[in-house]
Amino acid sequence: MKRLGLGGAVLLPAGGVLAARKAARAVGLSGGLSSGDVAILKFLAAIEILESDLWQQYNELALGNESYQLALNVLDGDEATYVNLNTRDEFSHAAFINGYLTAKGHQPVSLEPFRNLPSSQATGSNKSAKRLTNLMNLTVDTSFYNRYRSALNPDFGATFPQIVDLVNVPGIPNSDLPLPTDPTFGFMIQLIANTAGFHFASIEQGGASLYQSFLPKANSPEVIKIVGAIGGTEIQHYQTWTDKAGNAPALTDNHGNTVFPQLPSAPALPNPPDGTDNVAPNDTNQIFATPCEFIAPGLPLCSVIRPISTQQGGAVATVAFFKNDGLFIGQGEDFFQFMGELAEAADAAIGEPE
Ligand SMILES: [Fe+2]
Ligand SMILES: [Fe+2]
16 A cells, blocks of 8 residues: 555545545555554564474474383373464464564564574474574473462562473474383383473463553553453463463473372362362362462452563563573574564553553
């Protein structure tokens, strides 16, 4: 569409302005975007490209590596299929946000200059592909497990311990490993799948918080719609993965050392039922967001996404979170500078009248 300068606009007869507005509405794109909205969308496009990249790596192995698929499916019979669905969703998010930016006259975001990292060499992986993210040395932050089971809110300063320590471990195999049923070495692929199961939830709860942090900053009704509706699917992802992560089995290595702990699972319901549900707060089945402090201490506790503050869940915090979990090992200073600039601009966005 031809852009009109200010001078051109004042020369248009009133009918022409109305016709132009009508035409813009007809394709569902009304008005320009505030600089804050553009900054939010650009950061989200970058994050969705990164998510697409990491999920693509998971998906190649989940669908193409027998040992890995069997180990993932120990967490849920549909785990590999859910990986495939989550991957599809992330590609759609990235393509949509970049497509929307383009339709509104802005440059789409590309991370192609940073696509330099190696691929897994296990069966199923596109071995020669270059990647943006690294799944080989993950230090997964599993504190979301305790956070979402607590009445405290990180936005008020609360911190939460890890439920399981996953330090410098792979989320995908780099070579072909024995089946999880192998009596001696089956633990190896199962530990990788357990790690992946927690990483899925950890990544997606970060995405859920990020989108929520942008909601009060988005300006146009359309951008609010985009942030709200895509953000809702990030919550769906997290909710699914936090349930499945709880099914990760305890593991010992071939010397009998515990390499993955028994998670705290609830006792079976009394049979026959007696009207009670004797669970502990940290049991694996406590997957819905425990009511916690919200907005201000002293208000009634509320079941909500947390954190949602810029400081704890915003763009800069999200880049730091991904960096700390090892996803960007191998990326250089230029990458961190690029992401840092996008993140700071997005965090600084404020809802402003058009
Ligand atoms: Fe996404
Ligand atoms: Fe997601």
